[in-house]
Amino acid sequence: MTTARDYAEVNPLFARSDEPGTAPRHHLPETGLNQEAAYRLVHDESMLDGNARLNLATFVTTWMDDSANRIYSEAFDKNAIDKDEYPQTAAIERYCWRMLADLWHAPDPADTIGTSTTGSSEACMLGGLALKRRWQQRRRAAGQGVDKPNLVMSSAVQVCWEKFCNYWDVEARFVPISLEHKVLDGFDLDKYCDENTIGVVAVMGVTYTGMYEPVAQIAAALDRLQQQTGLDIPIHVDAASGGMIAPFCQADLLWDFRLPRVASINTSGHKYGLVYPGLGWVVWRESSLLPDDLIFRVSYLGGDMPTFALNFSRPGAQILLQYYMFLRLGRAGYQRVxxxxxxxxxxxxxxxxxxxxxxxxxxxxxxxxxxxxxxxxxxxxxxxxxxxxxxxxxxxxxxxxxxxxxxxxxxxxxxxxxxxxxxxxxxxxxxxxxxxxxxxxxxxxxxxxxxxxxx
Ligand SMILES: Cc1ncc(COP(=O)(O)O)c(C=O)c1O
Known part of the structure; x- marks a missing residue:
């Protein structure tokens, strides 16, 4: 006797009586589809996306090797925040940002602090928040007002910095780029900075063009400003792309924690970190630069878990993939790629x-x-x-x-x-x-x- 199930299996795909012609788009369907039909609908619609290999607009990794794919599929279900259930993923996260701190020449890798994020945007938000909180603490301790913070950066920063300023009520001060000053290079910086400046953003790999901003020159301009005015303004380096290029290909370029003014650095694991999308990193040169009152400690997942992140739950697999890439390639491999x-x-x-x-x-x-x-x-x-x-x-x-x-x-x-x-x-x-x-x-x-x- 032919069962309904056999019937579905022998019927040609796309021509079965239960094959929906169109999928609902604006309401949750009353009943579900069979597994294969649902798969087909989602798979086929996503086939209409562009071809990642021909996409020269994106910075984000579109290829990893088979072993990485295996790790990914073994870890789909791991929640990065669940550090009590997945203590080794948490430990691997620490290995990764410590390696980055070392790669970026943190003076004392044992006293740095960092975290993974969903991407550079979140990492920049965290870097910016630490700048803002430290500025507030300094000002409050001196009995000064904290109602007008500003952040100084090039007009060619990535949109995440505009978001940061908008979401956290910080005035964005853009130094316009021009044909003479194609990037933020320290020129006229003193005109934009004042006692309310929480920091200056220097970009290693400007999104519009790929150019590096000369972080050492920007730091020198801020050194001069400090000599003249006493203002001690820190730099956050947005090295979303360059953070994983400069250490391997321009090793002598001074842009990282070798410059004492650089307080924090972010990079995108999913760009030149060579991991699939969903991963960023931020590292502070020393743990005192991340104010403790930004760190939350939660107990409801078990243990006492410190967290500094905008999201709570998020995929843990990318963290494992980053560690895999670090082990697989090492310095020499990253340099070759x-x-x-x-x-x-x-x-x-x-x-x-x-x-x-x-x-x-x-x-x-x-x-x-x-x-x-x-x-x-x-x-x-x-x-x-x-x-x-x-x-x-x-x-x-x-x-x-x-x-x-x-x-x-x-x-x-x-x-x-x-x-x-x-x-x-x-x-x-x-x-x-x-x-x-x-x-x-x-x-x-x-x-x-x-x-x-x-x-
Ligand atoms: C300089 C810079 N900063 C931040 C970002 C945001 O990074 P993400 O896409 O990882 O959030 C980008 C992305 O292109 C970037 O180029």
Missing amino acids: QRGSLDVARFLARSIQGLGPFELWNDGSDIPVFAWSMAAGQDRGWNLYDLSDRLRMRGWQVPAYPMPDALQDLTVQRIVVRNGVTMDLADKLLGELRSAVAFLDAHGGPRGAGAAFHH
């Missing part, structure tokens, strides 16, 4: 410059990221948005966007090279770029509504 990406970035930058109509903003030699604009006097009847659209038609994501505030009339296009963007793939992209430029030269860009929309 990152150098490989830098080689591809520099090759692509040179070749794109050679195509003719473009001018490089930078050449991909800080982090493996670079941007370019249309060269002066190149009015070819199309722009970088048109070029981005043409590439998108072939599946490549190479975004074009305006630079921040004082330079917002300048449009740039950016490529992020990450592990997995091989020379071979770079060569194919160049082929696509050449044909896109030839097409646009021959036919012009889609002038009219589309172009108007872009500006």
Whole structure:
């Protein structure tokens, strides 16, 4: 006798009587589907996402090896906050941030403090909160007001810093970048800092262009300010990308805890830390720089668990993956991977410059990221948005966007090279770029509504 179950199994997929044509999107369905049909619906819809290998817009890891995938699948269910149930995941988290403290030259690795986070955004929030709380404590102890904190940074910071200032009522003071000062470099810094400045953010790997901000120069400008005014303003280094590039590829560059003014550093484990999305790190040069009253201790998971995080529950698997990568690659392996990406970035930058109509903003030699604009006097009847659209038609994501505030009339296009963007793939992209430029030269860009929309 044929059972209903057999019947479902012999029926062709996509053509069964219980196969829903469309999935509900705005209400929870009254009844469920069978496991396979539900899987198909979710799997097939997500297939319509872009192809990660052709996405040169993202910094985030899209490839890990099979052993990493095994660790991931063994740890899907681990909750990072549940340190009593998963004490070894908690211990591995500590190994990881201690290794980072050491990599970033913390003066006394035994007296640093750090934590994992969901990404650099959360890590920056925590770094910023520690700056704000320390400033408040200093001011209160001196009987001074604490109602007007400000944070000084470049106009090209990542949006997480604008969020930090907005969410935590801190005035954001942006030093505009310009053609003369392409990054925050200490110029005019004294005009932006005062007794209410909780800190200065220096970015190692500006999101818009990939350039490093010269942290040592910024620190020197703040040293001068301290000599003149007595103000002692700490630096938080947002090394979301550069924190895992500079130690391996620009080891002599002074940007980390070797500079006494650097109080805290964040990086994204899921960017050049080479782990799948969902992981950031923040480390303080010494534990006294993280005020104790920001740390919560909870007992309801068992034990006495200190936590400094915005979330409570979150996946623990990425922490294990980071430790796996540290063990798997070591310094030498990270150096090889990152150098490989830098080689591809520099090759692509040179070749794109050679195509003719473009001018490089930078050449991909800080982090493996670079941007370019249309060269002066190149009015070819199309722009970088048109070029981005043409590439998108072939599946490549190479975004074009305006630079921040004082330079917002300048449009740039950016490529992020990450592990997995091989020379071979770079060569194919160049082929696509050449044909896109030839097409646009021959036919012009889609002038009219589309172009108007872009500006
Ligand atoms: C300089 C910088 N800071 C912070 C972030 C935010 O990082 P995440 O995406 O890990 O939250 C980014 C992301 O691109 C970044 O480039």
